[in-house]
Amino acid sequence: DWPRLLKHERRGLFKVWTARDGHQLIGYRSYYLEYYPLTKTLGATDGPYYLDPEYREGTIGYKLMFGAEPLLKDRGVRRVISHFPLATYQTRGGLLPLFERAGYKPYEIRLAKKL
Secondary structure (H helix, E strand, O other), rough: OOOHHHHHHHHEEEEEEEEOOOEEEEEEEEEEEEEEEOOOEEEEEEEEEEEEEOOOOOOOOHHHOOOOOHHHOOOEEEEEOOOOOHHHHOOOOOHHHHHHOOOOOOOOOOOOOOO
16 A cells, blocks of 8 residues: 555654665665554654565664664664564564664564454
8 A cells, every 4th residue: 555655754753764775776675653642652653574585694774773872762762573474483483583682672472363
């Protein structure tokens, strides 16, 4: 739903950071920003992200995953929630230690049901 996504971006509620090799786009990381009225804080939840497989062995992936956090903090974000599908965790379980080393802690268990 591109029109809705672009509307959120214009309102400052959706942010995208990109990684490039010269002029070639090799990856992106996005966040949805949300105000929590009960705690009166601004939070960010990760959105779509991708990194070209040819660039996944170095530090570009780490920088792409966590490099936007200081910019989010400067915008007033106080909590970042990151998630990945269970299938990703089961096939590439190394993601959890990576996030823990970056300061993330388990926050909630999410369940889903197809209707």
